[in-house]
Amino acid sequence: MSNKTLFDKIWDTHVVKKIQDGPSVLYIDRHFIHEVTSPQAFKGLEKRGLPVFRPKQVVATADHNVPTLHQELPIKEELSRIQVQTLKDNCAKFGIELYGLGHPFQGIVHVIGPELGVTQPGCTYVCGDSHTSTHGAFGSIAFGIGTSEVEMVLATQCLLQSKPKLMRINVDGTLGKGVTSKDIVLYILSQISASGATGYAVEFAGSAIRALSMEARMTICNMSIEMGARCGMIAPDETTFTYVKGRKFAPQGAEWDKKLAEWKTLFSDEDAVFDKEYNFKAEDIEPMITYGTNPGMGIGVTGHVPELSEIKSGDLPAFEKSIQYMGLAAGEHILGHPVDYVFIGSCTNSRIEDLRQVAAFVKGKQKAEGVTCWVVPGSKQVEAQAKEEGIDKILEAAGFQLRQPGCSACLGMNEDKIPAGKYCISTSNRNFEGRQGPNARTMLASPLMAAAAAVTGKVCDVRELV
Known part of the structure; x- marks a missing residue:
């Protein structure tokens, strides 16, 4: 009888090699890059005379430094202009497709992956950006990496990673009117703090989570990083499959049927054990607002800033x-x-x-x-x-x-x-x-x-x- 968590199932199929008393070599299915954390990585490859190992598995876009008015004009801010141009040059040099300014697929990296069908269940995703955890909403392992790791993935399509501890956060019940997935995640943060999930991969589960749309689930996984988590994830279900089907880069025909059968096995087994578990009631959550300078400093809108x-x-x-x-x-x-x-x-x-x-x-x-x-x-x-x-x-x-x-x-x-x-x-x-x-x-x-x-x-x- 298998007693694996969702995280275990994906992790185990992506470990290329386990280093004794050390990290694992983890295979990365897709690598998202943008203009802020990629320039030094490309410079490192050039210094070592290395190509990008699998350019077809890299998705590039410009998002952090781009103006949001008059994108047809040259970028005014000098640093922003240089970063966006450098990304353009690097993608051309290393054979990576870029969804740059003016491209119909351009956008925030964690928005375009899902909408293009690049993000799929059972995969591993990385990006030099902490909110890569967003993609975990599809039942995948997705996390942010540092610049030296961006270089490592570009060069090898692999990454040295230690397996995190596992946490499950269950939210059951029905949300009240005016309460959304953003309120769920801000509420959880207010309860466990901005460091409450440090060192853990977090699976969000329970009837209130299953009732959410894909876009609402992405909001929750996006902010799992704000709890200190390595990544956040939600088991895929019919909501997930319906969302992915028919998108530009989603599997099609016989390949879709094959993938769907695989995806349906991606859930935590009933007797799977987590290192830590939390249970919350949807009915306890009201519209949330933060009062402080970290996302864990939140209160229900009718509440008050804590007394000393x-x-x-x-x-x-x-x-x-x-x-x-x-x-x-x-x-x-x-x-x-x-x-x-x-x-x-x-x-x-x-x-x-x-x-x-x-x-x-x-x-x-x-x-x-x-x-x-x-x-x-x-x-x-x-x-x-x-x-x-x-x-x-x-x-x-x-x-x-x-x-x-x-x-x-x-x-x-x-x-x-x-x-x-x-x-x-x-x-x-x-x-x-x-x-x-x-x-x-x-x-x-x-x-x-x-x-x-x-x-x-x-x-x-x-x-x-x-």
């Missing part, structure tokens, strides 16, 4: 520094707090379902005066779909700006920065000091909560408006 007495003494200095940066006080309610910017986008929440949800909410409404609202689609395909469905017109009428695809204001690496001292409700994944620009103040929330804040001009309980 609620914080462990060892954590007090960091807690006080964090709320001081955010201009908040211990015990304060965030409900009603004014907002300056709303950013809807990033590899966490820039897919078509996110945009549909926002459009459905803001239809016939107007953004509050003094609030700047940016909606940034995750890819050219999402942008085209939004226009086809008239989402662009709805957003425009409500005073929101639909921009062009890219990582945008998720991180201060391009032109889309939040000014110092301003409050931004963001659907992205990180709220570190200066993440969205020097001294910007970020509150993480779901697209629905962000849209509600845009319309009211303050943090509000979206349940009262839906």
Whole structure:
């Protein structure tokens, strides 16, 4: 009787060689690259006179440094321009297909992989980007790697990896109205902390997880890295298979039938043992908002910033520094707090379902005066779909700006920065000091909560408006 976890099943079929008392040589099915973490890796290959071992298994796009307005013009920021050009040059030199600016498949690397059908169950995926964990939503092992590892994968299609410990997080029950997958993951983070899954591969399971769409599952796996996890994953099921079928790079015909039979074996066996397990009830989750400077510092929207007495003494200095940066006080309610910017986008929440949800909410409404609202689609395909469905017109009428695809204001690496001292409700994944620009103040929330804040001009309980 097999008693393997989903992680074990995929890991075991990808170990090329186990080094005694050391890591394993792990085969990598697909390698995603972008302009930020690949230049040094390519330089390393050139120095050693090595080719890219399997260029057909590398997917390249430009996302972090790209402007989200006037992409047809040369990039203004010098560093961004150099990085994007270097990626172009390297892909040409090493025979890698690039979905660069102007290409119909360009977009955020973790958005285009799934929508193109490159991301499939049972595979291993890496990228020089921490949020590679997104692809684990398909029942695969996907994780971020460092620049030297990017070079290793380009040269060998393999990676030295130690097997992580295994954790399962079960969420059962039914979500209340106005509560989304982003709230699930922010809730889990608030319960186990931003380091609660350090050293683990996390499988998300339970009836509330199974009820989610593929795009909602991607949001959860995307933020597993914010718990310190090596990767996050969800067992594939009919929802997964339906999503993948018919996409550009998905298997077809007899190959599809063969793959589907394999994919149906990808689940944790009933007697599989995890090193750690958590259980949460969907009914306990309300719309979430962060108040601090890591994604684990979150509360239900009707809650309050913790009192000093609620914080462990060892954590007090960091807690006080964090709320001081955010201009908040211990015990304060965030409900009603004014907002300056709303950013809807990033590899966490820039897919078509996110945009549909926002459009459905803001239809016939107007953004509050003094609030700047940016909606940034995750890819050219999402942008085209939004226009086809008239989402662009709805957003425009409500005073929101639909921009062009890219990582945008998720991180201060391009032109889309939040000014110092301003409050931004963001659907992205990180709220570190200066993440969205020097001294910007970020509150993480779901697209629905962000849209509600845009319309009211303050943090509000979206349940009262839906």
